[in-house]
Amino acid sequence: MTEMATRGPALADLETTHEIQALLNYEAELLDGWQLTEWLTLLTEDCCYLVPAxxxxxxxxxxxxxxxxxxxxxQICxxxxxxxxxxxxxxxxxSRTRHLITNVRVHEPVPNEYKVYSNFAVYRSRRGVSHVFVGEYRHLLVRSSDGSLRISERRATLDAEELRPQGKVSFIL
Amino acid sequence: MSDSNGFEDLVVETPGVDFRVHRSVFTDERYLEREKKTIFTNGWLYVGHASEVRNPGDFITRTIVGERLIMCRDTGGELRVFFNSCRHRGALVCREPSGNTARFRCLYHAWTYRNSGELVAVAERASFPEGFSLEDNGLESPRFEVYRDFVFLTFGADASPLQDYLAPVLPYLDSIVDQSLTGDMEVLMGSHLYRMGGNWKLIVENSLDGYHGFAVHQTYFKYLAGRGYDLDGGLEGVGLSLGNGHAMLRYKAPFGRSVARPWPAMSEQARQRVETIASELVDKHGEEKADLITKTSKNILIYPNLLIIDAASLQIRILDPIAVDHTDVSAWCLAPVGEEEELRQHRIQGYLEFLGPGGFATPDDNEVIEACQEGYGQVRGIEWSIVSKGMGKEVPSMTDEEQMRGFWRQWQHDVAGTNEAAAVTGGRQG
Structure with missing residues (x-):
């Protein structure tokens, strides 16, 4: 069965969903502001960052x-x-980038662990050219001992069949 | 010069003294058109690797200098290359990037072809005139040949046999395939399909440029040092012009290699496996050839547009000129069939750390290419690029430019050829 077929509707409670949306928006703000060292603090120390071919x-x-x-x-570090x-x-x-995030869907397969899907459009402008990267994020989030949510996996799956014309993924997507 | 065709004197050499390339070769569309009629018609162009169509019915589609192609394995197991175009009105008969099928069916009027090319079904066939036959209207194939699973085609009628064309580079191509003790290599799932904003020849030069490594890629080497690599030996080797336009860097480097040089993070078991493979390769091929296979890094140009980068990993890379100032790059990781899981994992990791559109090095090369292309403008300023480094040396090093000069000599010979159809085959330059 494909991953899509097993997802089902996202039914996390409103408060959790709100908290997670705020985290995704904060992450996007840090990335667009090139505050990468600060962004690292959102990640667990076994976090992985994936962009499939x-x-x-x-x-x-x-x-x-x-x-x-x-x-x-x-490698992220x-x-x-x-x-x-x-x-x-x-x-x-x-690059100047702008991460737009919508359609946030929060699943809680086990208590205090969240599998979060969202849609993204990331605009990248540099040296007179603008490209858009469209796709779906999958964030795995865990609640750490201090109560905050941290990212233990971050996957960005692009819709484009080829990285043409975008050419490269040289910023954090 | 009464017989000048406007394609001479773009590469100018004074032996031992000076070598320069006119920058319009990167910016003037007339030269791309000329390259398409000469080099990209008469040369042998890489299509794909036989492992990409391992099973009967497997197919991939690919675009090479504007031509849409299908490479497949037919139901009987034979490898085929077809123009992806219906004999009737020309629509693509296959619109998927890859898959498995017994037949290709044109969507327009449902003409249907076997995966061996024969036309087997035409709707309302009786309405075609007498003399129309299915037998005469199978899928068309370009001329293609296969060398150790590397599939090449030529669009020209006069090209010499593939092995003659490849002859000067064959020992090095063999040294790639022989990473596998059985000679069985495979392209891994996951392609890097990206674009660079520069002329394809800039990427040829960059792929053979040992001079730029520490200037452009110091963040990569710093990263490696932080990961426990011993970089003291640096990069040491030679640049070679092999003939027929083929060229290479041949060097020793601090990268990990799945066949000879364990990565710092490798388990003891995997280290031992690397040692075992290395000694088995010595037994099979002898010390000298095994050294070339295992310990020697190689950036190989198979003229005109195929690169095999055997360094921190193993990459097949093709350059497709889609415009005078834009090139589509397609690249794949190549590995021995049946490679142990941990070695495979390191091969892929080494690949991604350096290579590809998300790597720690390739994107900076992309920037270099685009900076060159933009710097040329329309060549109203500085007209000539300097490619003379290492001229006059008996043995040019890998940080010299002799390997690029080999490419440029053949390029000049081919575009200046008076007969477009014979340009590549008419003679060879060293």
Missing amino acids: TDAPDSESPQQAVFIISDTYA GRVERLESAMAFVERPR
């Missing part, structure tokens, strides 16, 4: 199939460090 969008196994991005937490340096030329000058 455009011709294998359903792939669940980055160990066996090639993704566009399949970062472990250490390396990616942020790289992007913070002045020598990541593809992001100097930096």
